[in-house]
Amino acid sequence: MRARLLDAGAWALLALLLAGPMAGLRLQTEGTGLTLVTQWRPLAVIVVLVFVFRLLQQTALPALTRLALPKPRLSGAGLARHPAVLGLLFAVAVIWPFFASRGAIDLATLALIYVMLGLGLNIVVGLAGLLDLGYVAFYAIGAYGFALLAQHAGIGFWLALPICGILAAISGILLGFPVLRLRGDYLAIVTLGFGEIVYLLLNNLDGLTGGPNGIGGIPKPTLFGLEFARRSADGPTFHEFFGLEFSSSHRVIFLYLLALVLVVITLAVIHRLRTMPVGRAWEALREDEIACRALGLNPTSIKLSAFALGATFAGFAGCFFAARQGFISPESFTFIESAIILVIVILGGMGSQAGIVLAAVFMTLLPELAREFDQYRMLLFGLGMVLMMIWRPQGLLPSRRPRLELRQ
Amino acid sequence: MTALLQVDGLSMRFGGLVAVDGVSFEVRLGEILGLIGPNGAGKTTVFNCISGFYRPTAGQVRLDGERLDREPGHRIARRGLVRTFQNIRLFENMTVLENLLVAQHDHLDTRLWSGLLATRRYRQRMRTALDNAVSWLETVDLAELADREAGTLSYGQRRRLEIARCMVQQPRLLLLDEPAAGLNPRETAELDALIVALRDKHGVSVLLIEHDMHLVMGVSDRIVVLDQGRVIAAGRPEQIRRDPAVIKAYLGEA
Numbered sequence: 001m002r003a004r005l006l007d008a009g010a011w012a013l014l015a016l017l018l019a020g021p022m023a024g025l026r027l028q029t030e031g032t033g034l035t036l037v038t039q040w041r042p043l044a045v046i047v048v049l050v051f052v053f054r055l056l057q058q059t060a061l062p063a064l065t066r067l068a069l070p071k072p073r074l075s076g077a078g079l080a081r082h083p084a085v086l087g088l089l090f091a092v093a094v095i096w097p098f099f100a101s102r103g104a105i106d107l108a109t110l111a112l113i114y115v116m117l118g119l120g121l122n123i124v125v126g127l128a129g130l131l132d133l134g135y136v137a138f139y140a141i142g143a144y145g146f147a148l149l150a151q152h153a154g155i156g157f158w159l160a161l162p163i164c165g166i167l168a169a170i171s172g173i174l175l176g177f178p179v180l181r182l183r184g185d186y187l188a189i190v191t192l193g194f195g196e197i198v199y200l201l202l203n204n205l206d207g208l209t210g211g212p213n214g215i216g217g218i219p220k221p222t223l224f225g226l227e228f229a230r231r232s233a234d235g236p237t238f239h240e241f242f243g244l245e246f247s248s249s250h251r252v253i254f255l256y257l258l259a260l261v262l263v264v265i266t267l268a269v270i271h272r273l274r275t276m277p278v279g280r281a282w283e284a285l286r287e288d289e290i291a292c293r294a295l296g297l298n299p300t301s302i303k304l305s306a307f308a309l310g311a312t313f314a315g316f317a318g319c320f321f322a323a324r325q326g327f328i329s330p331e332s333f334t335f336i337e338s339a340i341i342l343v344i345v346i347l348g349g350m351g352s353q354a355g356i357v358l359a360a361v362f363m364t365l366l367p368e369l370a371r372e373f374d375q376y377r378m379l380l381f382g383l384g385m386v387l388m389m390i391w392r393p394q395g396l397l398p399s400r401r402p403r404l405e406l407r408q
Numbered sequence: 409m410t411a412l413l414q415v416d417g418l419s420m421r422f423g424g425l426v427a428v429d430g431v432s433f434e435v436r437l438g439e440i441l442g443l444i445g446p447n448g449a450g451k452t453t454v455f456n457c458i459s460g461f462y463r464p465t466a467g468q469v470r471l472d473g474e475r476l477d478r479e480p481g482h483r484i485a486r487r488g489l490v491r492t493f494q495n496i497r498l499f500e501n502m503t504v505l506e507n508l509l510v511a512q513h514d515h516l517d518t519r520l521w522s523g524l525l526a527t528r529r530y531r532q533r534m535r536t537a538l539d540n541a542v543s544w545l546e547t548v549d550l551a552e553l554a555d556r557e558a559g560t561l562s563y564g565q566r567r568r569l570e571i572a573r574c575m576v577q578q579p580r581l582l583l584l585d586e587p588a589a590g591l592n593p594r595e596t597a598e599l600d601a602l603i604v605a606l607r608d609k610h611g612v613s614v615l616l617i618e619h620d621m622h623l624v625m626g627v628s629d630r631i632v633v634l635d636q637g638r639v640i641a642a643g644r645p646e647q648i649r650r651d652p653a654v655i656k657a658y659l660g661e662a
Contacts, residue, residue: 294461
């Protein structure tokens with residue numbers, strides 16, 4: 001640990017030397033002459049970032065990259081086998097908002113929220129094989145969780161994010177306990193009821209949730225405490241800190257990038273889960289519950305873990321949604337949302353992560369592109385689903401499981 | 409020899425139908441016990457009661473003196489009593505190797521953080537489970553097919569995989585439900601050798617339901633005969649072969 005700290009310190013020092021003249025000094029016109037102004041803060045940020053990055057690179061990253069065991073290897077996991085393609089896609093996703101319009105970035109952020117929801121529901125439906133028609137309830141719990149925490153306890157986005165995840169997970173477990181003994185259609189109906197109950201509660205608990213009027217004034221996420229506003233009472237804002245011209249697109253881009261980071265984390269975590277014992281247990285349970293019991297797997301706890309983890313990601317998505325909108329009302333959490341998320345999972349190909357990303361983007365872009373057909377949207381939507389079921393029931397990009405293989 | 413499994417007055421009623429009626433027998437440590445009888449005699453029902461898939465209407469089941477008959481199936485499996493199924497139940501979309509890893513779920517580090525961070529403990533447990541899986545694949549002669557999906561295996565290979573999937577859990581008692589059904593004579597002979605090896609080399613006791621008389625008479629130390637839910641005879645294979653009640657109910661006059 002000491003050696004690592006020293007090493008990271010050396011990196012930070014190097015960063016200080018290199019970045020010092022570029023970021024630490026600024027030329028300023030003063031009357032007729034130029035003067036050098038030292039700016040300490042951007043420099044400090046850079047040095048700290050480099051230090052933390054190096055430390056993480058040495059400690060956390062090796063742990064994260066030990067994906068496969070030395071001899072048996074993971075394979076067949078679709079895109080995950082092509083790190084170059086993945087890296088390129090990620091780079092494009094990071095860079096393009098700086099050249100795009102505000103509206104486009106906004107839409108992309110929404111698409112990313114749906115990606116996160118789709119990936120979360122995929123755990124429950126695609127991997128564990130439990131049909132959940134009330135998934136939007138967990139999304140609502142995340143969103144309202146943050147709104148209420150901010151309103152009553154003054155808790156900011158970053159602290160609220162894990163809390164919302166945990167809240168959603170707990171509600172997943174609470175719902176799961178009584179209903180997971182049900183199967184197939186029966187489970188679907190009960191979860192549908194759960195979604196409706198949450199919606200009705202939000203609509204009618206006027207005192208707590210503001211009823212149909214919703215909750216407004218939800219704080220936006222900050223970057224290490226820097227707000228994205230023209231000016232703020234709580235210290236410097238983003239543009240003041242970095243000495244930039246104020247622009248409202250900063251926040252839009254920041255929200256987009258934040259959503260992107262959340263999606264990437266979600267993708268990585270779920271990819272990993274699938275190769276872990278719990279992920280294999282989900283798939284085994286989907287295939288044959290009786291065999292699982294005969295092998296000593298407890299079906300209830302495995303289903304609960306799928307429910308809870310799926311709900312957690314909906315909680316994160318809800319928290320981010322509330323922070324982005326600044327205002328939430330029960331109308332954002334109706335059954336049709338559950339249906340759209342489920343369609344994303346089915347359209348993408350159950351269990352397939354890349355498919356879900358594609359389907360989520362498709363499902364958010366399509367209504368925008370086909371604005372003229374607004375009145376017929378649901379009709380087209382239904383027709384699309386029917387055709388899909390006839391010609392490509394396995395989804396756009398059918399799932400290829402990450403398999404554990406022995407290479408002799 | 410001491411009794412590993414003790415079944416006492418086991419009865420199972422489905423509505424008006426009495427499928428198993430006061431069945432008692434025991435499986436001794438290190439023995440292969442055959443359970444035979446005509447179709448509908450209640451053999452599989454007895455299996456389902458012992459392995460926790462049915463809750464018996466009356467009677468007791470004890471493994472090493474501990475009551476099993478009120479426990480759910482997955483906990484019975486964890487106590488060291490595992491079973492195969494008459495119609496093989498594999499995870500067909502998973503590879504052969506993965507089937508064996510799922511079976512070792514309880515021996516792995518299943519905690520979320522251990523897995524996400526690939527802790528030392530997590531990797532060690534995984535390593536042990538993989539080695540165990542590979543060594544069993546070699547024992548049942550499926551090592552070459554480790555990466556194939558279980559659904560693509562032949563019938564005989566599936567049978568062997570199902571047995572390996574039980575054995576990776578290091579059970580004390582193995583319940584085999586008609587393992588020779590659908591096998592050709594050569595495969596049956598291999599199965600015969602495998603079952604004997606399981607007992608002799610791996611120290612597991614076996615309770616075997618089987619219709620193939622040649623196999624049952626060959627490998628069993630003792631045999632229990634069921635007819636219409638009752639035990640009609642119990643004893644060594646050569647006694648059973650000569651027992652008039654058994655001949656009448658099941659074996660038929662020669």
